[in-house]
Amino acid sequence: MSGFTLDDLRTVMRECVGVDESVDLAGDIGDVAFAELGYDSLAVLELASQVQRTWGVPLTDTPALEARTPGAFVAYVNDNLTEAGR
Amino acid sequence: MGPSGTAVVTGIGVIAPTGMGTDAHWQAVLAGKPGIGRISRFDPSGYPVRLAGEVPGFVAREALPGRLVPQTDRWTHLALWAARAALDDAGVDPAALPEYAMAVVTSSSSGGTEFGQHEMERLYRKGPSWVGAYQSIAWFYAATTGQISIRHGMRGPCGVLATEQAGGLDAIGQARRVLRDEAELVVTGGTDASLCPYGLTAQLATGRLSTVEDAARAYLPFDVDASGYVPGEGGAILVLRDAAAVPPGAGYGVVAGYAAGFDPPPGSDRPRVLRRTLERALADAGCAPSDVDVVFADGLAVPAEDLAEARAISEVFGPGGVPVTVPKTLTGRLYGGGSALDAATALLALREGVVPPTAGTSRLAPGCDLDLVTGAPRRSAPRTAVVLARGHGGFASALVLRAVRGRDADGRGTTGVTEER
Numbered sequence: 001m002s003g004f005t006l007d008d009l010r011t012v013m014r015e016c017v018g019v020d021e022s023v024d025l026a027g028d029i030g031d032v033a034f035a036e037l038g039y040d041s042l043a044v045l046e047l048a049s050q051v052q053r054t055w056g057v058p059l060t061d062t063p064a065l066e067a068r069t070p071g072a073f074v075a076y077v078n079d080n081l082t083e084a085g086r
Numbered sequence: 087m088g089p090s091g092t093a094v095v096t097g098i099g100v101i102a103p104t105g106m107g108t109d110a111h112w113q114a115v116l117a118g119k120p121g122i123g124r125i126s127r128f129d130p131s132g133y134p135v136r137l138a139g140e141v142p143g144f145v146a147r148e149a150l151p152g153r154l155v156p157q158t159d160r161w162t163h164l165a166l167w168a169a170r171a172a173l174d175d176a177g178v179d180p181a182a183l184p185e186y187a188m189a190v191v192t193s194s195s196s197g198g199t200e201f202g203q204h205e206m207e208r209l210y211r212k213g214p215s216w217v218g219a220y221q222s223i224a225w226f227y228a229a230t231t232g233q234i235s236i237r238h239g240m241r242g243p244c245g246v247l248a249t250e251q252a253g254g255l256d257a258i259g260q261a262r263r264v265l266r267d268e269a270e271l272v273v274t275g276g277t278d279a280s281l282c283p284y285g286l287t288a289q290l291a292t293g294r295l296s297t298v299e300d301a302a303r304a305y306l307p308f309d310v311d312a313s314g315y316v317p318g319e320g321g322a323i324l325v326l327r328d329a330a331a332v333p334p335g336a337g338y339g340v341v342a343g344y345a346a347g348f349d350p351p352p353g354s355d356r357p358r359v360l361r362r363t364l365e366r367a368l369a370d371a372g373c374a375p376s377d378v379d380v381v382f383a384d385g386l387a388v389p390a391e392d393l394a395e396a397r398a399i400s401e402v403f404g405p406g407g408v409p410v411t412v413p414k415t416l417t418g419r420l421y422g423g424g425s426a427l428d429a430a431t432a433l434l435a436l437r438e439g440v441v442p443p444t445a446g447t448s449r450l451a452p453g454c455d456l457d458l459v460t461g462a463p464r465r466s467a468p469r470t471a472v473v474l475a476r477g478h479g480g481f482a483s484a485l486v487l488r489a490v491r492g493r494d495a496d497g498r499g500t501t502g503v504t505e506e507r
Contacts, residue, residue: 017153018152018153019152019153020153021151038153039153042157042219042222043153043157043219045219046156046219046220049218049219053216
């Protein structure tokens with residue numbers, strides 16, 4: 001399936017927002033809370049900002065920033081990609 | 087009030103043009119090995135100042151946790167590294183101490199200029215949505231204090247001092263106050279890293295940077311050829327603890343006295359404040375000028391400022407009355423990190439019993455009647471050191487540091503700890 005995947009999110013997390021050594025990003029992180037991955041609200045805001053620019057999808061509204069897990073974040077991005085006609 | 091009211095420096099973390107780590111720094115200082123060279127962090131060919139002191143070999147992505155690097159400026163990177171080094175040096179495990187009993191007080195001169203420049207470039211090249219969320223926390227003066235506090239779980243009374251080159255001493259002075267009031271441990275000192283086009287351009291506005299191209303002749307405080315100073319990056323982080331928490335004889339030295347002042351406005355007929363600040367710091371330490379074994383001078387290398395500082399020193403100690411040194415000639419002036427590094431160097435001098443030399447300066451300017459230590463270290467077994475610092479715009483601070491072990495000239499006490507009030 002095309003669209004925005006968890007691996008795409010992993011790439012942005014690794015390259016743009018940073019990951020602590022104690023976090024296994026390659027693991028099953030879909031349902032792990034951002035907080036447990038060392039991501040506070042500002043980190044999620046930065047994540048949304050990076051994805052918005054790279055993927056051309058508006059994400060700075062509240063639902064994207066309220067995503068508590070990478071899985072929820074990916075789902076929200078894909079919903080918006082669909083709406084954008086991708 | 088802390089149990090003893092006496093602040094002991096128990097850990098030092100140096101990250102400076104002289105090297106990463108306290109030992110590397112001290113060996114470079116003793117050997118007179120300079121850390122000044124052509125700016126490599128950007129192409130300086132279009133700028134009138136092309137020399138600087140850069141920290142060699144620091145790679146943030148290798149030295150720091152992955153999450154911290156993209157959300158902080160280089161000046162914070164340097165401080166985070168140095169803070170960890172200082173805590174390790176002090177043998178402190180922050181997780182074993184109450185979090186509200188540990189505080190962080192650092193100095194910052196210009197905040198996160200390199201980070202800020204990067205975000206500004208994105209703003210005017212690509213638009214507002216390209217400015218990163220971390221600009222909101224990376225640039226500002228307290229960012230270093232905050233990141234050290236978060237990383238090590240230190241939730242006591244934290245703060246930041248922004249008094250340019252005087253800031254390192256002012257941070258240590260505030261750290262001592264916090265230690266006396268309520269904290270058991272304070273991480274203090276400071277760093278700076280403004281060697282980017284934006285940061286350098288802001289510094290150029292003072293007109294006090296040297297444009298001499300020969301690295302060995304560019305920064306010559308108190309010399310007849312003084313031509314301004316060379317900028318640098320880095321600094322030092324110190325761990326302060328109350329003497330009651332430290333085994334007798336342990337640590338580098340005691341923060342025995344501190345004072346800060348501010349110059350009267352230009353054109354005033356009132357005297358400048360450095361001499362009185364020095365005298366107040368000595369009074370705070372309860373020591374006479376004759377008790378002081380070495381002065382680490384501010385050494386701006388601007389002739390009128392050199393003369394003013396030399397006169398202040400001579401008025402207090404007598405002409406040539408005390409050994410004076412300016413080891414920062416090896417690093418350039420590090421702004422928010424500068425006097426913190428001077429304090430670290432002074433503490434190492436007290437511990438090792440050696441006064442490190444001033445590099446470069448060879449002919450004292452007329453009126454600078456100083457016993458300036460040049461050429462080689464002087465093994466004079468100093469027990470008490472004074473550090474002077476002036477910050478752009480009128481800040482002046484003085485710190486008195488005393489060796490931990492042994493007796494002073496009057497035979498009072500067996501340690502620097504017990505003899506203090």
